Amino acid sequence: MLNRSVYASVGKKENTTGIAKRVAHISVSAIKQMPVLASKVAGCVSLGQGIPSFSTPSFIRESVIEALRHDDTIGKYSLQPGLPELKVEIAKYLQRVKGVTVDPETELFVSCGAMEALAGAIATVIEKGDEVLIPSPNYSSHIEQILFAEGTPVFVPLIEKEGWRLDIDSFRNAVTPRTKAILLCSPMNPTGAVFAEEELRSLAQVAVDLNLFMIADEAYDFLVYDDLPHFSPASIPELKNNLIGCYSFSKMYCMTGWRVGYMYASSRIIDQVLKVHDAFAICAPTISQHAALAALRATNGRDGEGDRFIHHLVASLQSRRNVTCDRLNTLSHIFSYQKPKGAYYVFPQIVVEGLSDMELALKLLYEAKVITIPGSGFGPTGQGHLRLSFGASETDINKAFDRIEEWASRF
Amino acid sequence: MLNRSVYASVGKKENTTGIAKRVAHISVSAIKQMPVLASKVAGCVSLGQGIPSFSTPSFIRESVIEALRHDDTIGKYSLQPGLPELKVEIAKYLQRVKGVTVDPETELFVSCGAMEALAGAIATVIEKGDEVLIPSPNYSSHIEQILFAEGTPVFVPLIEKEGWRLDIDSFRNAVTPRTKAILLCSPMNPTGAVFAEEELRSLAQVAVDLNLFMIADEAYDFLVYDDLPHFSPASIPELKNNLIGCYSFSKMYCMTGWRVGYMYASSRIIDQVLKVHDAFAICAPTISQHAALAALRATNGRDGEGDRFIHHLVASLQSRRNVTCDRLNTLSHIFSYQKPKGAYYVFPQIVVEGLSDMELALKLLYEAKVITIPGSGFGPTGQGHLRLSFGASETDINKAFDRIEEWASRF
Numbered sequence: 001m002l003n004r005s006v007y008a009s010v011g012k013k014e015n016t017t018g019i020a021k022r023v024a025h026i027s028v029s030a031i032k033q034m035p036v037l038a039s040k041v042a043g044c045v046s047l048g049q050g051i052p053s054f055s056t057p058s059f060i061r062e063s064v065i066e067a068l069r070h071d072d073t074i075g076k077y078s079l080q081p082g083l084p085e086l087k088v089e090i091a092k093y094l095q096r097v098k099g100v101t102v103d104p105e106t107e108l109f110v111s112c113g114a115m116e117a118l119a120g121a122i123a124t125v126i127e128k129g130d131e132v133l134i135p136s137p138n139y140s141s142h143i144e145q146i147l148f149a150e151g152t153p154v155f156v157p158l159i160e161k162e163g164w165r166l167d168i169d170s171f172r173n174a175v176t177p178r179t180k181a182i183l184l185c186s187p188m189n190p191t192g193a194v195f196a197e198e199e200l201r202s203l204a205q206v207a208v209d210l211n212l213f214m215i216a217d218e219a220y221d222f223l224v225y226d227d228l229p230h231f232s233p234a235s236i237p238e239l240k241n242n243l244i245g246c247y248s249f250s251k252m253y254c255m256t257g258w259r260v261g262y263m264y265a266s267s268r269i270i271d272q273v274l275k276v277h278d279a280f281a282i283c284a285p286t287i288s289q290h291a292a293l294a295a296l297r298a299t300n301g302r303d304g305e306g307d308r309f310i311h312h313l314v315a316s317l318q319s320r321r322n323v324t325c326d327r328l329n330t331l332s333h334i335f336s337y338q339k340p341k342g343a344y345y346v347f348p349q350i351v352v353e354g355l356s357d358m359e360l361a362l363k364l365l366y367e368a369k370v371i372t373i374p375g376s377g378f379g380p381t382g383q384g385h386l387r388l389s390f391g392a393s394e395t396d397i398n399k400a401f402d403r404i405e406e407w408a409s410r411f
Numbered sequence: 412m413l414n415r416s417v418y419a420s421v422g423k424k425e426n427t428t429g430i431a432k433r434v435a436h437i438s439v440s441a442i443k444q445m446p447v448l449a450s451k452v453a454g455c456v457s458l459g460q461g462i463p464s465f466s467t468p469s470f471i472r473e474s475v476i477e478a479l480r481h482d483d484t485i486g487k488y489s490l491q492p493g494l495p496e497l498k499v500e501i502a503k504y505l506q507r508v509k510g511v512t513v514d515p516e517t518e519l520f521v522s523c524g525a526m527e528a529l530a531g532a533i534a535t536v537i538e539k540g541d542e543v544l545i546p547s548p549n550y551s552s553h554i555e556q557i558l559f560a561e562g563t564p565v566f567v568p569l570i571e572k573e574g575w576r577l578d579i580d581s582f583r584n585a586v587t588p589r590t591k592a593i594l595l596c597s598p599m600n601p602t603g604a605v606f607a608e609e610e611l612r613s614l615a616q617v618a619v620d621l622n623l624f625m626i627a628d629e630a631y632d633f634l635v636y637d638d639l640p641h642f643s644p645a646s647i648p649e650l651k652n653n654l655i656g657c658y659s660f661s662k663m664y665c666m667t668g669w670r671v672g673y674m675y676a677s678s679r680i681i682d683q684v685l686k687v688h689d690a691f692a693i694c695a696p697t698i699s700q701h702a703a704l705a706a707l708r709a710t711n712g713r714d715g716e717g718d719r720f721i722h723h724l725v726a727s728l729q730s731r732r733n734v735t736c737d738r739l740n741t742l743s744h745i746f747s748y749q750k751p752k753g754a755y756y757v758f759p760q761i762v763v764e765g766l767s768d769m770e771l772a773l774k775l776l777y778e779a780k781v782i783t784i785p786g787s788g789f790g791p792t793g794q795g796h797l798r799l800s801f802g803a804s805e806t807d808i809n810k811a812f813d814r815i816e817e818w819a820s821r822f
Binding site: 014015016018019020021022023024026028032051055056061064065068069072073074075076077078080112113115116119120123124125126127130141144145148149180213254255256257258259268271272273275276278279280281282283284285286287288 | 425426427429430431432433434435437439443462466467472475476479480483484485486487488489491523524526527530531534535536537538541552555556559560591624665666667668669670679682683684686687689690691692693694695696697698699
């Protein structure tokens with residue numbers, strides 16, 4: 001997703017003279033390098049980026065059009081922590097869906113997407129010398145955010161064979177006097193794992209026992225398949241003072257480009273993170289906050305338009321997940337995989353001897369014209385895997401697998 | 412602009428246990444404290460916050476409505492450095508207005524307002540031990556951004572009596588082996604100064620001679636009164652490798668709430684700052700980029716709708732500046748001031764013996780119901796001044812001064 005110049009640095013040494021270490025030591029991840037390489041290959045089909053094919057629903061867009069026509073405050077700064085009426089709807093939503101009682105005035109703020117909330121949280125509680133426990137594999141942006149804060153990511157391998165389960169003992173054993181936080185995304189990017197209530201309660205107990213912050217990235221919290229339950233760390237009252245929950249409107253309402261999300265934490269933490277929010281953003285885009293307000297009102301309200309949209313979205317993505325798994329089943333000589341329970345990623349292991357994830361991703365790109373993301377960018381245990389997104393339409397997913405099968409028959 | 416909880420910290424010790432030093436040592440500025448105190452006083456008139464009374468013009472809003480109805484990409488992530496067509500229009504604009512030739516693909520990126528560009532620039536080139544030269548008084552958010560990057564702001568007093576002129580010798584004398592950058596805003600918040608070409612060329616020479624970064628905040632670059640010229644450091648070719656220019660759509664098109672601006676710098680710097688942009692924002696809001704595109708097309712295009720809007724805006728604000736100065740003239744027993752040449756701020760000195768800026772601001776708030784900002788928050792030489800914004804309507808400006816005069820007659 002970066003531009004030509006950044007990608008000139010692929011295979012070229014950067015000139016970091018005069019650049020702060022916190023930035024110089026971040027490397028541009030493979031997630032962003034692959035689309036740039038792909039932009040030079042005509043006619044690709046993408047299983048790469050995590051952008052679903054759906055548009056922002058019209059009930060949200062029409063509400064924004066109404067505000068553009070009739071609300072003179074639509075173009076002006078909102079209050080720095082967000083529109084008060086939006087924060088009230090967020091609190092209602094959290095109460096209804098996660099069973100947590102939130103003070104909208106002091107325990108929430110509206111951010112420029114979950115990314116700003118996460119980056120702000122990490123910059124607020126992590127500094128040089130601090131260690132952050134994260135699962136491996138893990139979303140590469142979390143790694144960048146920890147490095148930006150000059151912290152050290154400590155990778156705790158997931159148990160792949162048991163569906164990318166959390167290994168609580170390994171988390172506990174990885175704790176040192178420098179451990180400051182645990183960072184977790186569930187449903188998870190890149191594995192599609194959804195951690196069970198029991199796993200999350202055990203990990204929360206580690207955080208409470210050792211007084212660690214628990215930073216939860218819940219961007220995909222609504223997106224769980226096969227009617228499995230989703231359990232949120234926000235639902236654990238004992239964790240309240242340690243929890244920093246980061247949420248997004250991007251995936252639930254197909255609003256990735258609007259850049260609006262929110263943070264739920266104790267008022268003490270919100271106060272501190274708002275300093276970072278003030279320095280980087282002033283406020284989340286007011287127009288996007290109006291869109292989020294329309295989305296939540298349609299979801300919290302009686303007519304259920306928001307819920308119907310979400311159900312349809314989950315059902316569509318479940319169908320795409322099923323197509324993806326069916327197609328992977330016929331490629332068992334190349335991939336072995338754990339069936340995703342949530343999000344829209346699958347993270348198959350490459351079973352071909354001696355074929356690295358980068359080699360395979362490049363072969364699929366240049367020989368099959370299919371974009372995939374090599375797993376190495378997601379932490380040490382990502383090696384030997386590819387991340388495939390099934391956000392694309394079923395037609396595109398099938399086209400991509402047709403090409404992979406055709407390529408595999410020649411391989 | 413913060414919430415109840417943050418302002419509970421006014422006069423109360425914060426609990427910063429476990430908070431990173433980069434955040435713990437930022438204090439919430441008076442600019443943001445005053446509106447919160449004011450929110451408890453009914454019926455205030457504000458000369459406080461820098462938000463002009465105008466709405467985003469309808470030619471921009473109608474173009475966004477069109478995109479919401481007919482463009483399916485409006486709700487999706489843009490490319491991380493921004494919409495390519497927007498970057499092309501920005502390059503055209505910079506060529507036309509500042510006479511600088513910019514490669515839109517490698518030397519620009521679109522940010523979540525000038526604030527994100529500034530915070531990202533500072534986090535990219537400043538780290539612990541680095542000193543940043545800034546004028547005093549200075550916009551308080553710059554100070555927060557430097558502290559966030561663990562740099563040291565070094566305040567170089569402006570020459571108030573000569574219209575808040577730059578003191579180039581003082582800048583040169585303030586340089587130490589740890590000096591890394593000069594940060595400058597022109598037209599300036601909070602003084603309304605507009606630095607002359609000669610001043611800026613001299614300061615740029617200091618940056619080039621000593622290989623310092625020059626970070627330019629040009630959020631008000633269009634807003635200069637009395638047909639004075641505006642000179643941009645971007646117009647100095649020798650400065651190119653040292654310059655990081657930060658620009659905004661917020662003030663020029665009354666788009667404060669849209670959170671969209673941009674950075675112009677060498678491709679080497681853009682590459683590095685994009686890492687921070689990726690970690691904090693992913694991309695600027697796509698819908699706001701569409702709004703910015705409509706704004707610039709109307710300005711770069713032949714029919715001149717954008718230019719007409721800007722001329723009308725500048726004329727209106729010049730009239731408000733004149734009203735403000737007229738009213739200040741009748742308060743010469745309380746204030747002495749330098750007439751603003753740009754932006755929409757005046758920074759009068761309090762000439763009443765023994766009356767501090769905080770005392771006066773609180774008296775005006777509680778006894779006259781007029782919101783002003785005490786000068787101490789703008790650096791050491793801000794003491795003994797108030798910042799007054801003349802972004803409000805002439806009716807409100809006159810109402811505020813009526814109240815101040817009435818209060819002064821009793822004082």
